Amino acid sequence: MYDATNIFGNExxxxxxxxxxxxxxxxxxxxxxxSEKIYHLRAEENPTIGSTxxxxxLVMSDSPLExxxxxxxxxxxxxxxxxxxxxxxxLASAAHAMGYTPYWLDLNSxxxxxxxxxxxxxxxxxxxxxxxxxKSFLFNKxxxxxxxxxxxxxxxxxxxxxxxxxxxxxLYADLPKDIPFVAAHAWPAQAAVHAGLTNVVNAIPDNxxxxxxxxxxxxxxxxxxxxxxxxxxxxxxxxxxLLRPMPEGSVKYTGxxxxxxxxxxxxxxNARRQARAASGKAKRYLLTIGxxxxxxxxxxxxxxxxxxxxxxxxxxxxxxxGDHKDAWENIxxxxxxxxxxxxxxxxxxxxxxxxxENALDSDVSGIHIFFHKDIFAAVxxxxxxxxxxxxxITKPSELAFYPVPKLMIKRVGGHEAWGxxxxxxxxxxxxxxxxxxxxxxxxxxxxxxxxxxxxxRESIIAADKAGVYGGAYKAVELAVxxx
Numbered sequence: 001m002y003d004a005t006n007i008f009g010n011e012x013x014x015x016x017x018x019x020x021x022x023x024x025x026x027x028x029x030x031x032x033x034x035s036e037k038i039y040h041l042r043a044e045e046n047p048t049i050g051s052t053x054x055x056x057x058l059v060m061s062d063s064p065l066e067x068x069x070x071x072x073x074x075x076x077x078x079x080x081x082x083x084x085x086x087x088x089x090x091l092a093s094a095a096h097a098m099g100y101t102p103y104w105l106d107l108n109s110x111x112x113x114x115x116x117x118x119x120x121x122x123x124x125x126x127x128x129x130x131x132x133x134x135k136s137f138l139f140n141k142x143x144x145x146x147x148x149x150x151x152x153x154x155x156x157x158x159x160x161x162x163x164x165x166x167x168x169x170x171l172y173a174d175l176p177k178d179i180p181f182v183a184a185h186a187w188p189a190q191a192a193v194h195a196g197l198t199n200v201v202n203a204i205p206d207n208x209x210x211x212x213x214x215x216x217x218x219x220x221x222x223x224x225x226x227x228x229x230x231x232x233x234x235x236x237x238x239x240x241x242l243l244r245p246m247p248e249g250s251v252k253y254t255g256x257x258x259x260x261x262x263x264x265x266x267x268x269x270n271a272r273r274q275a276r277a278a279s280g281k282a283k284r285y286l287l288t289i290g291x292x293x294x295x296x297x298x299x300x301x302x303x304x305x306x307x308x309x310x311x312x313x314x315x316x317x318x319x320x321x322g323d324h325k326d327a328w329e330n331i332x333x334x335x336x337x338x339x340x341x342x343x344x345x346x347x348x349x350x351x352x353x354x355x356x357e358n359a360l361d362s363d364v365s366g367i368h369i370f371f372h373k374d375i376f377a378a379v380x381x382x383x384x385x386x387x388x389x390x391x392x393i394t395k396p397s398e399l400a401f402y403p404v405p406k407l408m409i410k411r412v413g414g415h416e417a418w419g420x421x422x423x424x425x426x427x428x429x430x431x432x433x434x435x436x437x438x439x440x441x442x443x444x445x446x447x448x449x450x451x452x453x454x455x456x457r458e459s460i461i462a463a464d465k466a467g468v469y470g471g472a473y474k475a476v477e478l479a480v481x482x483x
Contacts, residue, residue: 004162007216008234009244012159020160027164031117034170035194039113041065041174043103048349048376052261053089054096057104065174073100073476074181076188079108080123082322083205083398085379087184090257091203094472097260100180100480107168107188115168119187133412149208149414155237158186158211165190172197180479186215193217201479203257203471204231205398207418211237220251221475223401224422228253252478255471256401259383266403266464269387270457272360273405276390277450283309284364285407286318286389288382288399289327296327298409300334301436302393303367305443310341315447316364318385321371322378328369341366349377352384359388390453391446396420396432403428403469405456407442410434426468427459 005017012020042061049055055075058065073095077088092102107115108123133140151157165187172195175181182201183189189202193215200218207223209230214220222228229235231251234243262269277283285306287299299319309315321328325346332338343366345352352370370385372378386392386404393407394400400408400419406429408420423429430452433439445452463469 004159004166007155007158007162007211007214008246008250010155010234010238012156016156016159020156020163023160024163024167027118028114028167031121031167032114033167034114035166035168037170038173039110039170041105041171043067046104046376048374049089049092049380052380053092053102053259055092055102055104057106060110067103067174067176067179068101069176069179071099071101072103072179073479074103074105074175074179076105076107076181076183076185076192078119078123078185078187079106079375080119080185081127081397082379084184085375086382086398087203087205087257089376089380089383090259090472091182091184091475093259093261095182095476097264098473098476098480100476105171105188107171107191110171113168113171115171115191118164118167145414152212152415153208153210153236155211155234155243158214158237161186161212162190162216166194169195180476180481182475182479183215183218186213189215189218199479199481201475203475206415207400207422208415209235209237210415216250219249219478220246221254221471221478222251223254223256223471225253226418226422252474254474254478255467256403256469257398257472257475258402258469259472262383262387262403263464263469265387266460266469269360269404270460272388273390273453273457277453281363282313282316282365283391283447283453284316284318284359284389285391285393286320286382286385287393288320289322289324296330298439299327300331302409302439302443303331303335303338305440306447307335307338307341309447310365310367313365317367318389319367319369320378320382320385321369322381323371323373323375325371328371338367343368345370347372347374349374349381352377352381356381356384356388359385364388396423396429400429403460403464405453405460406430407439407446408432409439426463428456428463 005012040061041058043056046055046057075088075092077084095102108119110116168191177196178198180199181192192200202215202218202220204213204222233245392404396408396416396419400423408430420432424431433442
């Protein structure tokens with residue numbers, strides 16, 4: 001267990017420490033303290049991504065876990081939105097491709113434990129804030145943007161989180177101390193270090209350095225060069241004093257965390273996109289709804305703009321609802337004239353997989369709606385459909401880093417802005433289109449010619465040659481070391 005009162009040699013103020021300790025006591029009283037408990041685990045074949053990614057899910061057990069640490073990688077994560085699951089799947093995919101068995105440890109999946117109680121409560125608050133931010137300009141400007149850019153950026157926030165995650169260590173009791181452990185969120189990484197694990201990699205999301213993502217005692221990986229420099233010097237994490245930088249070797253630039261299935265097919269999928277454009281086939285758009293279910297008004301506007309092209313078979317639309325069927329019901333009410341164009345693919349992951357596979361080389365028309373109650377299917381369906389689309393329409397969250405032409409719509413939280421900047425600088429996505437005018441202008445340009453999408457495809461090939469999309473492999477390599 002490491003000392004939250006001193007972070008990378010930067011001593012925290014007594015006031016911040018008292019506040020963090022008080023928060024820990026409140027959480028322990030309300031949600032429990034598992035720091036002295038021992039929970040046993042067992043591995044189950046993941047029914048959704050087990051066959052594809054080799055994932056085994058860790059669940060509660062009455063007897064200790066049996067695991068071969070020489071051939072295993074633990075993927076630590078939390079269910080909070082879709083982004084952390086998406087990174088986890090990329091890490092699991094890379095580990096599987098490298099010959100390791102990925103074990104899925106979701107701290108938000110163990111009912112009745114301190115970890116799940118705390119994280120579930122935090123998730124509810126975050127999802128609510130995300131949705132309100134899209135409906136209230138003042139809330140977004142005065143509360144949500146500052147929280148996601150500056151509050152989470154403060155080193156004092158990390159002090160509080162470090163103390164909080166010491167309550168979660170009971171779930172790590174069965175894990176060998178030197179087993180490779182890669183986390184897609186700082187909380188499972190922090191808890192792993194508290195529990196005494198020694199080969200911990202903390203795969204940091206986004207492109208905006210925040211102390212929220214720090215886990216002292218782990219190796220930190222980042223997706224961009226600017227993130228590397230920002231984290232190295234703890235940029236802006238304390239407004240009142242100069243901070244000591246992170247120690248040598250504690251932060252590494254790896255590139256984007258992308259699934260092996262996507263990276264290995266970049267050339268083939270781009271060639272298909274180019275062939276469809278050359279033959280004048282319908283341009284395919286993939287619209288994704290995030291884990292919080294926000295941005296529904298923007299989705300309605302986008303579908304309205306695409307409708308004339310869809311009716312003339314000049315465009316086709318895939319909509320992945322994730323696990324938010326209610327979101328589609330709200331959208332559908334505002335688009336009463338699209339019934340004849342809709343093809344529903346509801347809660348059948350096998351059908352979704354087959355559709356995505358067939359769509360690689362077959363013609364597609366109309367509007368295809370995908371929904372899955374299962375969180376793994378809800379998230380991974382986007383990966384499957386991504387290969388068969390020409391343009392991904394998404395907010396600049398983790399999908400901003402994926403090797404597919406992208407139209408970036410308005411962010412949900414200020415930290416996401418830098419994801420769009422990264423995509424625009426690489427050239428594999430647009431800048432953030434944060435107004436209806438920007439979205440309309442970009443959609444018209446994307447639809448009428450292949451110039452922009454062609455530029456993005458070329459940029460993806462160039463970035464792939466430069467190793468930009470190899471971050472998941474490198475993060476796993478850091479965890480397994482000389483194994």
